[in-house]
Amino acid sequence: MFRLAERQGEFAAALLDPERPMPFGLIGPDGLPSERRFAVYRNNVVAGLIETLRAAFPAVSRIVGEDFFGAIARIYVMHEPPVSPIMLGYGTSFPDFIGHFEPAATLPYLADVARIERAWSEAYHAAEAEPLNPAALAAVAPEDLPKLRLLLHPSVRVTRSHFPALSIWQMNVGNGVPTPVDLDTGGENAILVRPDAEVEVRSLPDGGAAFIAALLDGSSVLEASKAALTADSRFDLSANLTGLLQAGAIVGFETQPLGRRP
């Protein structure tokens, strides 16, 4: 007597591990076990998930080539299959996985490019919100500005890299043309936001990443500026605020201190 739970346990384990034998009693019309038939399911699951990753990480695939991407993705799929039926969220840990993937160590920026692509997907599917009209902020009295807590758009994501990852990403998506990049030119941090229908990706000014991270954490403008200055002494509050407003990344503000949001 086969129990359904055991059957599905064996089936699932063998799907993700090509070393495991096919479970007993999976047969063709002749009543005999058929490896070839079971292989259809193995292939559907693994190839399907690899294609899901390829669609979500097009620049990484273009940089390393289809075959190499397929090889990394295959190992990732077997080690970290999806836990949710919503494929929009699959691959959250793929950038970290790439960062630890020994054969890709010669491309030290690759994980950061993957982080931009993951952030892009998250921004694309994030909740809707109306960007703040810049005039609303202009009406705030200058002395109140430091106390302000800015509410950022739900789609805002920040990526950081010690490499020119943003430039590399841009030249490997859409109509981008890859050109030689000097990896020693310094790091690039980026903000991704979808104020309307399109995800916009912008390079962040000095200290911008630390500033936004603090704002997202619920810090006031003053507190976030201090954090940004600690991270980078060249931080310019006015330029950063203007940049956020222009990007449509601010959706509101609170003048009263509300304490940290959970």
Add this chain to the structure above:
Amino acid sequence: MPQDSRTDIPPRAGVGLKAEHYREIVETRPDIGFFEVHAENYMGAGGPPHRYLTAIREHYPLSLHGVGLSIGADRPLDREHLERLKALIARYQPGLFSEHLAWSSHDTGFLNDLLPLPYTHETLNRVCEHIDQIQETLGRQMLLENPSTYLAFAESTWSEIDFIAETARRTGCGMLLDVNNVHVASTNQQWDATAYIDAYPLRSVQEIHLAGYTREADETGRPLLIDTHNRPVDEIVWGLFAHTIGKIGKIGPTPTLIEWDADVPTWPELKSEAERAEAIMVAVQSRELRHVSAR
């Protein structure tokens, strides 16, 4: 969204909605019976998929097709997922909601494929219990789709049709008859596809699916058809569809969907598949009517 006549799926041909065609559909508003979407693709919080679906829903009936509930798994249904479905149904008011006779989740994770089931009493009880829970939670009838299978389980004691008919009888669920799946499974299992259709609980069928498949072979050289949804509907499946419509025509016209999910064609090519389906529906229907008036 108000409840109105657009909520019901008309007895016409529709197509699976693909992101590649969003813009063209919104801009040209083509004459098509309805659209169907995979529920899981619209479970993000916001963004362009919801914007387009909202715009399209304003002008077309919508059918919601789930691929992630894992009804056949021997583990509790994912309650959170069920709640997400309920919210999606409340938001878009689809005329039909369907899921698969298959399983896809296990302790190891979500396997993202429609995996086959042994047709046993134990499976039947589990499937019926899950369908009861789904219909209760969603507060509406669901349609169950017959699977495309590549192998059989030695321990099965029910035929697929008896298993499906008994499931429909016990749960009161409706059926989604995928005619391509009938051809794929019948070829792979060496059943008679026409006999399958004839024995199917056609009175429960509220929607039909059509799609393309890929032909391969197993290690003994027997044909092994793969349900790839990446090409036009095969001529054999069109023939089987006409036969099905002929049988169903006596019961009532049935909405029919073209599924094309990989190597997605241009919009005109996809639409022409739907037009072909609708032409068959109209031809068979008018033949039935002539039979009736001649009597």
